[in-house]
Amino acid sequence: MKCRKCGEKAVINMRQHKLALCGDHFLEWIPQQTQRSIEKYRMFGPQDRILVAVSGGKDSLALWDVLQRLGYQADGLYIGLGIDGGSRYSAESQRLSEKFAQERGLKLIVVDVAQSEGAGIPQGAALTRRGQGKPCSLCGLTKRHIMNRVARQGGYDVLATGHNLDDEAAVLFGNTLNWAVGYLARQGPVLEERHGLARKVKPFHRLYERETAAYALLRGIEYIYDECPFAEGATSITYKDYLNQMEAQRPGLKLSFYLSFLRAKEEGLLFAGSQQPQPSLHACESCCQPTSAPDRCAYCRTWGQIRERMATSAVPPAE
Ligand code: AMP
Ligand code: FES
Ligand code: ZN
Ligand code: ZN
Numbered sequence: 001m002k003c004r005k006c007g008e009k010a011v012i013n014m015r016q017h018k019l020a021l022c023g024d025h026f027l028e029w030i031p032q033q034t035q036r037s038i039e040k041y042r043m044f045g046p047q048d049r050i051l052v053a054v055s056g057g058k059d060s061l062a063l064w065d066v067l068q069r070l071g072y073q074a075d076g077l078y079i080g081l082g083i084d085g086g087s088r089y090s091a092e093s094q095r096l097s098e099k100f101a102q103e104r105g106l107k108l109i110v111v112d113v114a115q116s117e118g119a120g121i122p123q124g125a126a127l128t129r130r131g132q133g134k135p136c137s138l139c140g141l142t143k144r145h146i147m148n149r150v151a152r153q154g155g156y157d158v159l160a161t162g163h164n165l166d167d168e169a170a171v172l173f174g175n176t177l178n179w180a181v182g183y184l185a186r187q188g189p190v191l192e193e194r195h196g197l198a199r200k201v202k203p204f205h206r207l208y209e210r211e212t213a214a215y216a217l218l219r220g221i222e223y224i225y226d227e228c229p230f231a232e233g234a235t236s237i238t239y240k241d242y243l244n245q246m247e248a249q250r251p252g253l254k255l256s257f258y259l260s261f262l263r264a265k266e267e268g269l270l271f272a273g274s275q276q277p278q279p280s281l282h283a284c285e286s287c288c289q290p291t292s293a294p295d296r297c298a299y300c301r302t303w304g305q306i307r308e309r310m311a312t313s314a315v316p317p318a319e
Contacts, residue, residue: 012214016252023218030215031066034203038070041190043201048157050074051198053147054100054108056093058216058223059162061100063204065219067160068104074160076101079146080112081139082120083228090120093224100221109154111146117303118310122230127309128302134230138302145299149289151198163202166209169254170239172261185271188262195281196290208254 001010003022010020021029037043044050050067054060054076067074078097083090094110101108114120119127121142125135151159168187175183193199204212216223231237247253264270281290284297286304291297296304 011218012211014208014211016208016247016255026214027218030062030207030211031070033206034063034066035070037189037203037206038201041201043160043190043203044072044158046071046073048073049155050158050160051109051147051151051154051156052076052160053143053162054078054097055162056096056224057162058221059164059167059204059209059212061097061162061221061223062212062216062219063160063162064100064106065104065221066215067203068106074106075154075156076106076108077147077150078108078110079143080110080114080120081142082112082114083122083135083230084120085122085229087226087229089224089226089228092226096222096224109150111150113142113146118307124303124306127306127313134234136230136234139230141299141302145289145297148198149287152196152289156198158199158201160201160203162204162212164204164207164209164212165254165258166240166243167236168202168205169243169258170236172258173239173243174235181271188265194278194290196283196288197281206255206259 001013001020002008003010003025004019005025006022008022008024011023012026013020050072052060052064052067052074054064056078064074064076076097078094080094081090097108098110100106113124117124121135121139124142125138128138147159147161150156168189172184172187174180175187189202189205191197191200243254243257261270279292281292283289284291284293284295284300286296286300289297289299293301
């Protein structure tokens with residue numbers, strides 16, 4: 001297989017685009033595609049300050065690399081979740097995120113949940129209803145809260161995450177199977193700022209996971225290969241598997257599934273006249289972040305409960 005641009009040996013064949021490219025041309029193609037998405041959705045401009053949420057994985061580190069190469073001002077945010085135990089998942093992903101930032105002279109903000117809240121995600125989850133079974137729900141709540149807080153307090157114009165097409169198509173698949181209309185209405189590459197919630201963008205939403213992985217490998221970015229140990233058996237992974245099986249039969253299916261959804265939404269063909277009323281938001285009385293709850297936000301309530309339970313379980317039982 002030869003590179004479409006120069007005729008050299010291709011390193012990747014993207015059947016959905018009927019495009020094979022050599023290493024050099026692929027490394028040019030990814031930033032061009034990303035820039036196209038940024039412009040199409042007016043995600044941000046060269047004057048904007050961007051906060052990239054980096055997990056130490058291939059997508060978010062590749063995104064940070066691409067934004068920097070495109071000349072954007074992008075700082076990183078790493079959230080230490082305390083998922084270690086035997087896996088050292090958090091320790092290793094933090095090390096790789098810090099190494100990436102250091103080698104390129106970039107600013108990385110690190111927030112450690114165990115330090116700020118007194119427990120990491122697995123320990124916290126074991127003490128709350130949200131954690132029954134798996135800690136993923138507490139983890140998601142905590143990440144969203146911290147990302148928003150750091151973006152707002154740091155005066156960033158926008159928060160960028162490394163979600164790729166496989167992630168977005170799997171979420172769309174799940175939302176469609178459940179006809180989760182509220183989630184479908186909000187799903188997209190840009191979530192506008194509202195009532196103290198930072199603007200959120202996904203510049204890699206058109207890129208397949210294998211493309212971001214190939215980019216990270218060809219660029220020599222060191223990233224954590226392992227998934228979070230709690231991801232095993234997650235529904236989103238099952239949906240990704242189904243979509244991959246269909247993609248193998250029909251190359252381009254994932255891309256057209258997601259892009260056709262966005263197009264229908266942009267053309268007003270979905271949700272017309274049925275826009276769900278947005279819940280009104282006000283400041284949490286404890287942390288001042290926006291919430292629809294009457295007093296404290298879900299983050300403050302949940303972590304408050306965890307701290308109370310930690311305090312009581314630390315008291316020796318009465319004799
Ligand atoms: P995930 O929810 O793990 O699929 O991650 C989706 C995106 O969220 C990643 O591409 C990152 O941009 C961001 N993210 C995930 N985990 C972290 C973390 N520990 N710290 C900062 N950002 C994260
Ligand atoms: Fe949060 Fe796995 S539970 S990354
Ligand atoms: Zn080439
Ligand atoms: Zn709060």
